[in-house]
Amino acid sequence: MELRFAPAPAAAHREQAPEPGPDLRHHGDAEVRDGGEKLTDLAVNVRTGTPPDWLRAHIAGALDGLAAYPDGRAARAAVAARHGVPVERVLLTAGAAEAFVLLARALPVRRPVVVHPQFTEPEAALADAGHAVGRVLLREADGFRLDPAAVPGDADLVVVGNPTNPTSVLHPADALARLARPGRHLVVDEAFMDAVPGERESLAGRTDVPGLVVLRSLTKTWGLAGLRVGYVVAEPETIAALERAQPLWPVSSPALVAAVACMSARGVAEAADAALAVRDDREHLVGRLGGLDDLGVAVAAPAQGPFVLVRVPGAAAVRERLRGAGFAVRRGDTFPGLGPDWLRIAVRDRATSDRFVTALARALRG
Template identity: 80%
Template sequence: MTTTEDTPTPMRTDGPDLRHHGDAEVRDDGSALTDLAVNVRSDTPPAWLREVIAGSLDGLAAYPDGRAARAAVAARHGLPVERVLLTAGAAEAFVLLARALKVRRPVVVHPQFTEPEAALRDAGHSVGRVLLREEDGFRLDPAAVPEDADLVVVGNPTNPTSVLHPADTVAALARAGRTLVVDEAFMDAVPGEREALAGRTDVPGLVVLRSLTKTWGLAGLRIGYVLAAPETVAELEQAQPLWPVSTPALVAAEACVSPRALAEAAHAAYRIAADRAHLVAGLGEFAGAGLRVVSPAEGPFVLVRLPGAAAVRHRLRELGFAVRRGDTFPGLGEEWLRIAVRDRGTADRLLEALGRVVPAGG
């Protein structure tokens, strides 16, 4: 069964570092490392997208106008524009939700991306945690979420577990008077975007967050969006500063939801699935050494547990590979690592390095 705990404000100093993210693993000497710590596609942005963004620079003298990008995102999901809010990445959306919505008992389902809880704490909220368990495959049980929670945050597919929860299971969290926030930052890396709730208007209190930085390699540009009821969008928009999204980011958003881009992303999702299967198969050779992969993995990353993971991570770094530590995620510990999915050649080089650290068969 899952467990629930209440976490007081201010942010505890004895728990996981909620502000640690994958980019910290490659900072400073990152140029010398193969980056398997950050969940951004390594072959992006593509040349055509770079050209589109570069073409926007001639318009930098004018203030950003997000109407075209907002309409394009709305059309991509079959929604009216009043249900769309463009943000400087999904991270800004978490801050807006924490500051703008009047909630009494927010709950975050972990292990997952830590920024939602960090933003809620920074806004002065006491945050409850629902901890999903390894024994259950980190699967979501809606009954584990307290009935009086009026804000629930869950990722799908979830970072770092790579678990894809059924859409009906996630939707079962909805209640009258509750805001249900579903972080779908990695959903476009799932073939067919199955189990997505983006575009749904029949789930009460639903707020879906999407990021365009992962699939398109735009982490430095900061662009994402919120899909929600018009009244929720209006509340969040009031909390935003003027012109929160830059002109290049707006141009990128419009381009990334075009038919051409959607087709390219769909193709990439199938390629990621094949590359992930190759990586998981290779990691399976280390089962005798105690390595376990959380499966089935459905995101562009995998979560593994192995004895001495902290030492393994440091040794892999010496061999030229950066992987993400897992102990900064509530519900995990030092024996966990997250590994981004890359092409098969990169995976083979990682597996060869891992074999030098953790001999197959123990």
Template identity: 80%
Template sequence: MHRPLEPDLRHHGDAEVRGAGADLTDLAVNVRSGTPPQWLRERVAASLDGLAAYPDGRAARRAVAARHGLPEERVLLTAGAAEAFVLLARALPVRRPVVVHPQFTEPEAALRDAGHAVERVLLDAADGFRLDPRAVPGDADLVVVGNPTNPTSVLHPARTLARLARPGRTLVVDEAFMDAVPGERESLAARTDLPGLVVLRSLTKTWGLAGLRIGYALASPGTVAALERAQPLWPVSSPALAAAEACSAPAALAEAAHAAHRIAADRAHLVAALGEFAQVTVYGPAAGPFVLIRLPDAAAVRTRLRALGFAVRRGDTFPGLGPDHLRLAVRDRATTDRFAAALGKALTEG
């Protein structure tokens, strides 16, 4: 009997557009278009005058802590949220790690690289990829879940995730896309009452800083200290620290909140456009800056879309999904209309 092929956990959306040239419209990478804004570029550029000095993260750490109403000792700045997954895998004594899928694959990849045997809890498409806490083994001492989840765009209720927290367990909630949710509803970032909770945030998605690598972890002081000991010296560069401080300021938060409402409206336009195609199933309700769809012969459609000038994210590299799934980043309405026309052609050509 042939075992099914394991998904490529290290495949990411940037592979769909790498080396593609300027003529390919990117719906594969979930970074907000038109970013970073000019004011943020200027703040980062201004930090270059201090590159002769070693990075000092104190101001950025204070800013992030204030942004979430937390004490500074509960904040760890990281080189993107992806670094935090590596630190968690290497620094914490883990016996039975569980990753809830489909979701971002780097947490599982980091755990496997650290020598851990990872168990998967696969959520069911027929149930809208909703999480039932009872599906997670009771003795799991590390549980990783995304919220809103990449790639399904499901926003799990905070009360559901809170049921996963318990003494002796580290509960990692990846909120990399939470600032794209209006009001950041269902966020656990400010919670200090849940044992073992670790909330991860990324500044690369909303602010267009994927090349700068900046994110942070919010956790108990003891967990923060353990993760910090596993970091290399000066893990976050001075320009990235400047960005973290700037993006945590009230004016930046207001801009992000405005962008979240615009993304929600643009996503509704995308879902409506996709609803015109009988062959396309759109999973929802979607809450992130992307949507997951299923359609027959998706791999061939993805190739045809590329020839028509659009890059979309394949879904079969996510555990729990298959070759008929695609992920689409939300873009402005004009781009969506052009994409819908191209999708119509790609489906007709089949």
């Protein structure tokens, strides 16, 4: 395996050609697919108790119009207004996953690079489209933080998550903006940004960053994974290219109605309140996990998303013991750059976290 070191501080990051290993198509839902009804789900990063009743009512109201083809104009305008950008900079998609496929197929990419550890679907989509994908691997010793100088100068597409799944790192917006340059698409996956109080470090409303492509999802905060709705904010030329690659009527009428509702003043306010609640519940979980340091538990900190990344000895065996105790957690070894001793844990209410930490302590003791 050839290693090519980027012009960053010595050994801070490394760019690595992908090799067979992590299953890029393994996601958290696989942890609960079998026996999930008996498990407390800490593997999927969807907020519990969602969608709220008022949002369900909006979606149900769309059922009367199912005979008509979907019309995305109102939803597109709502997203544009939410971020203060022209409608020409917005594209509605069937979840963020579709956006990754469109980017891989529609853009004339020669040298794509994905910053890892992060959500693996961008790399999988690029590989499926025939691209040779480079990786920039971030290190635990650096807090999984990115030095922009680590990204190869000739990369014409760079993908990074913010906050990053699974590390829960929130990169400074200015640091990410420094990755932009002429001839490069800078793709920032902000699927979890609405779970960050104030959405600080978001780039979604920026129009001064050349080549910027921001992806958003309504899945996580609103519990709409089964509805498939997300969107892209980018330069009009990029949006036009993605739209040409998109099938007709890609987003269903109920999903479009949900998008309008989530962009409303009520939706924005509720998401802001939810972000504060997640922050407080995360601090409680991290504090409880800190009490297990004598058992070898280490939390990647500071966590800023609705999940935490935890290193535990013998994680594979611990994960199976946790299943026996009624908890599903996300294995970490399918993320490039992480080894077999990592688990991702979704933030839940304090009572659930207390029960989980007790079960984890027992699992670690074998």
